[in-house]
Amino acid sequence: MNNKLKITFLGGVGEIGKNMTAFEYNDEIIVVDAGLTFPDDELPGIDVVIPDITYLVNNREKIKAIILTHGHEDHIGALPFVLQQIKAPIYGSRLTLALVENKMKEHQNVTFKAISVKPKNVLKIGNFSVEFIKVSHSIAGSLALCITTPAGNVVHTGDFKIDFEPIDGVTTDLQRFGELGKKGVNLLMCESTNVCKAGFSMSESNVGRVLEDIFKNHTQNRIFVATFASNIHRLQQILNLAEKYKRKVVFTGRSMVNITEVGLKIGEISCNKENIIDIDKIDKYADSELCIVTTGSQGEPLSALSRIATGAFKQIKITNNDLVVFSASPIPGNEKRVYTIINSLFQKGADVIYDELSDVHASGHACQEEIKTIHTLVKPKFFIPVHGEYRHLRMHKQLAMSLGMEERNIVIATIGVQVEMTPNSIKQVGFVTAGQRLVDGYGLGDMDSNVLKERKQLSEDGICVAVATINNVSGEVVGDPFIITRGVVYQDEAEAFVQDTKAMIVSSLKEQDLRGCDPTVIRNNIKRNISNFIYKRTKRRPMILTIVTLD
Secondary structure (H helix, E strand, O other): OOOOEEEEEEEOEOEOOOOEEEEEEOOEEEEEOOOOEOOOOOOOOOOEEEEOOHHHHHOHHHEEEEEOOOOOHHHHOOHHHHOOOOOOOEEEOHHHHHHHHHHHOOOOOOOOOEEEOOOOOEEEEOOEEEEEEEOEOOOOOOEEEEEEEOOEEEEEOOOOEOOOOOOOOOOOOHHHHHHHHHHOOOEEEEEOOOOOOOOOOOOHHHHHHHHHHHHHHOOOOEEEEEOOOOOHHHHHHHHHHHHHOOOEEEEEOHHHHHHHHHHHHHOOOOOOHHHEOOHHHHHHOOHHHEEEEEOOOOOOOOOHHHHHHOOOOOOOOOOOOEEEEEOOOOOOOOHHHHHHHHHHHHHOOOEEEOOOOOOOOOOOOOOHHHHHHHHHHHOOOEEEEEOEOHHHHHHHHHHHHHOOOOHHHEOOOOOOEEEEEEOOEEEEEEEOOOOEEEEEOOEEEOOOOHHHHHHHHHHHHOEEEEEEEEOOOOOOEOOOOEEEEEOOOOHHHHHHHHHHHHHHHHHHHHOOOOOOOOHHHHHHHHHHHHHHHHHHHHOOOOEEEEEEEEO
16 A cells, blocks of 8 residues: 555636546545536537546546535536446435436436435445535535545535524534544645635525515515525525415426425425415416516526516516515626626516625625634644635635645645645645536537637627639639628628629639639638638638539
């Protein structure tokens, strides 16, 4: 035995989302999480972004388990694609695995083995021993990990907060973190999402109290609540309030309906099922008798709330008696979309309550004082900040140093970095192939994909198609070339532009002897001439497609 634990970061460091880390000892690997992230405007047409798992595929025979800390998409979303190439059992809480099973229904060709675990369970996998620790988060069934190996033990917090009034009544197991700290922890890997925020995160129960005031003070309005579908504790509070104030609940949006069904099925959500009605029955109830719970709190263009706000939702039309509550804060980058929907709802006569106006959302991530608490309890020898952009990781490093940790014992990792830990040392030892893979329908690509470059070119500069027919014997152009453009020139310029382009093509072809010429050569010449002509005229470089036929 070499007494060295190798930790490979395939996602979740230097970025928000796409969490995935491999722990390797001798010839055994366990993988923690397999998440995705969503594309930005630089990735047109891409559905989701997942980690590049080339390293895992090349070492697939070593992989003994995939362990999931909780059921958010940034921790489980890549599983369907990972399991197509890697066969290993999955371990997670009951809700996490139920959400995985629901997700896998869309990938019926993928088989997998799932094993449910609970807090305080200890799992033995070869040289690894994994203990599961209860933590609070914005989704039920969240777990921290203590991974013990011959090279030392690692505490991995997963996503967490310290909530002393959790909805399920079970708090983060600070006692166990303290016990592990007394035994001695080699390495702490702690999430960094809210490390820039001072103080403590707000309790989920506080949101419930604010929501109750809204229900109490708007008895005649039809109430909409937009929130994250995965926040089952928030959904439970809404269901409780709806029943207390005698309102029927309607769930809209596919993910909201699916997760609610899963929660009810496994008992994570409890309510009088007769209080939940189908959306087609809302016309039978007065506004004061309805609470509509919907997706779209992040302004997603195809979400239920977005379609309601634009008038594109068949069963629901906004009126001036509607109150819409955004029980979520905009994720950085989504602000513009969220406020566009809020403005649209106001314009249609609705009243809107959102995070700037009231405490209608509580983050699921620990703020500075909670993070300090974990550091103080665990007392790690070494530290790696995880789950955050580089600024978060750097701030977390500074926080750890303010608590007395020496800088040489802290590693800020980047995607693809391999860190080696022994009982008495920690250091970066190399890099592996890692990064992003782009999911587009059923296809997988990478950032250097020609498809992506072509989409960006189309979206920015448009397309020009030119078709010319050449007499193979005489070498003369037969008739006028055919030109069609999209996104190149404005409509009032189009006719003149097409005529001038045709004339340019004919003129340039007359200067060449085309008898018996290779069509590929003619096509490339036309393409080059059109490109130069359009750039001089418009300062744009559209995609140009040329077709040459021989008559």
